[in-house]
Amino acid sequence: xxxxxxxxxxxxxxxxxxxxxxxxxxxxxxxxxxxxxxxxxxxxxxxxxxxxxxxxxxxxxxxxxxxxxxxxxxxxxxx
Numbered sequence: 001x002x003x004x005x006x007x008x009x010x011x012x013x014x015x016x017x018x019x020x021x022x023x024x025x026x027x028x029x030x031x032x033x034x035x036x037x038x039x040x041x042x043x044x045x046x047x048x049x050x051x052x053x054x055x056x057x058x059x060x061x062x063x064x065x066x067x068x069x070x071x072x073x074x075x076x077x078x079x
């Protein structure tokens with residue numbers, strides 16, 4: 001088994017992070033298992049952050065206009 005298995009997409013990463021947290025909060029894991037789960041969680045969090053940063057960059061590029069104008073912020077008037 002490789003040390004760095006293929007990392008999942010954002011949604012799967014977040015679901016796995018939640019699962020890891022639940023398992024660790026139960027307190028049924030050994031110290032070694034907890035450390036392994038913690039390490040996997042950190043890897044997934046860093047991976048998710050990279051995905052989100054990339055998406056943010058894409059959104060900024062797509063919303064940028066040639067003359068430097070900014071889009072107006074979204075206002076939800078339904079509340």
